[in-house]
Amino acid sequence: MRARDLLVEFPTVALDTPVIEAARLLAEQGLPGLMVVDGAGSPQAILPGPQVLWLAVPGYCQDDPALARVVDERHADTFLTSLGDRTVREALPAKPRELPVSDPDATLLELAALMARTRSPLVAIVDDDRLLGAVTLQTLLAKALDT
Amino acid sequence: MRARDLLVEFPTVALDTPVIEAARLLAEQGLPGLMVVDGAGSPQAILPGPQVLWLAVPGYCQDDPALARVVDERHADTFLTSLGDRTVREALPAKPRELPVSDPDATLLELAALMARTRSPLVAIVDDDRLLGAVTLQTLLAKALDT
Numbered sequence: 001m002r003a004r005d006l007l008v009e010f011p012t013v014a015l016d017t018p019v020i021e022a023a024r025l026l027a028e029q030g031l032p033g034l035m036v037v038d039g040a041g042s043p044q045a046i047l048p049g050p051q052v053l054w055l056a057v058p059g060y061c062q063d064d065p066a067l068a069r070v071v072d073e074r075h076a077d078t079f080l081t082s083l084g085d086r087t088v089r090e091a092l093p094a095k096p097r098e099l100p101v102s103d104p105d106a107t108l109l110e111l112a113a114l115m116a117r118t119r120s121p122l123v124a125i126v127d128d129d130r131l132l133g134a135v136t137l138q139t140l141l142a143k144a145l146d147t
Numbered sequence: 148m149r150a151r152d153l154l155v156e157f158p159t160v161a162l163d164t165p166v167i168e169a170a171r172l173l174a175e176q177g178l179p180g181l182m183v184v185d186g187a188g189s190p191q192a193i194l195p196g197p198q199v200l201w202l203a204v205p206g207y208c209q210d211d212p213a214l215a216r217v218v219d220e221r222h223a224d225t226f227l228t229s230l231g232d233r234t235v236r237e238a239l240p241a242k243p244r245e246l247p248v249s250d251p252d253a254t255l256l257e258l259a260a261l262m263a264r265t266r267s268p269l270v271a272i273v274d275d276d277r278l279l280g281a282v283t284l285q286t287l288l289a290k291a292l293d294t
Contacts, residue, residue, distance in 0.1 A: 027292055048266065050265075050268055050284060063264075073148065076148075079291065080292060105216075108223050109208060110223070112203065112208075113209050116200040116201045120197060121197055141170050144170075144226065
């Protein structure tokens with residue numbers, strides 16, 4: 001079995017997509033993260049799901065989540081509005097992670113090695129810099145358990 | 148809105164659950180990870196999804212995933228059999244991550260702060276050490292976008 005047999009379509013965002021749209025995609029589709037592509041559609045980064053919260057949560061709350069409780073419930077409910085029109089570019093981790101990218105010929109073991117190494121539940125599959133889709137941990141495990 | 152309004156049931160595994168069973172749960176339910184509980188049902192750790200691959204993939208392949216391609220396809224397809232009866236305890240990261248745990252009164256902002264801080268897409272909700280369930284990033288985002 002090869003990566004091409006496990007491909008799923010995976011929604012992408014651009015570096016200048018508003019983070020709030022990225023949050024909406026994650027909420028609607030229950031994805032583990034989003035693929036960030038450049039203008040030519042080539043993968044630039046993975047935006048891990050929890051990272052969309054990073055810009056919306058004040059630093060003092062991240063340092064000590066218990067401090068977040070001093071914010072009253074009504075304001076706590078609407079914390080995402082603080083994202084305004086900030087973009088995915090601003091939300092990406094400062095130290096970019098190794099990008100889990102492979103090609104359509106990758107075997108199950110190769111995809112698993114890449115996920116284990118990068119701690120990513122998805123691998124982008126590209127052919128000549130063109131994004132074909134992704135292989136998710138869920139699909140990989142289902143196929144590997146089925147063989 | 149409080150954590151108690153966002154609770155979902157979340158499957159748990161024990162420290163001596165075979166990793167292959169954890170992999171099956173992840174494959175069947177498309178979860179971002181699993182909650183590891185002790186005999187009394189109290190959360191001990193989060194097993195991030197990609198971590199189930201860690202024991203199954205030889206170290207040299209993790210160091211350089213391209214090396215995995217020298218393994219022929221038939222053996223690559225069945226790499227999970229190498230897990231044998233190894234347990235979740237052996238699969239947990241050596242350096243345990245901060246455990247994202249909160250209580251039923253936590254606000255949306257507090258849960259978001261915990262997810263952003265621990266980079267976890269789920270928070271375990273406990274009451275007097277008893278696990279009530281989890282709040283997932285997906286539910287949190289859906290509610291926060293809806294308000």
